[in-house]
Amino acid sequence: MSSKLQTAMEGLISVFHSYSEKEGDKYKLSKPELKNLLQGELAELLMASKDPTVVDKIMTDLDENQDGQVDFQEFVVLVAALTVACNEFFIDYDRAYKKGN
Numbered sequence: 275m276s277s278k279l280q281t282a283m284e285g286l287i288s289v290f291h292s293y294s295e296k297e298g299d300k301y302k303l304s305k306p307e308l309k310n311l312l313q314g315e316l317a318e319l320l321m322a323s324k325d326p327t328v329v330d331k332i333m334t335d336l337d338e339n340q341d342g343q344v345d346f347q348e349f350v351v352l353v354a355a356l357t358v359a360c361n362e363f364f365i366d367y368d369r370a371y372k373k374g375n
Contacts, residue, residue, distance in 0.1 A: 289315060290349050302343035305333050319356065 276284065293311040294303050303311060309329045312320050320328060336348045344352075 286350065286353060287346070290346055294346075299343060302341075302345045303349065304343055305329070308333055308336075308344050316356070 336344045
């Protein structure tokens, strides 16, 4: 039986490849594949942005080697940054809630 962390890692790999295999290099996300992944997996965060160029900005930020695609390592940077931001949000929310009580 896998640990929670191992299951999460397997999930990240599975999600990435379920979108990267659609066109071109099956080990990288093209811009349309990245957009589909963001819309399919992170729709609430994407909608909260209200910036119509958010996918372009994410693509530019993630594409470290500037090949026009996002590989798995670049994708993990996005997931890590979003996870840290969510954790900070919940810590701040918890502190504010405890102050109010």
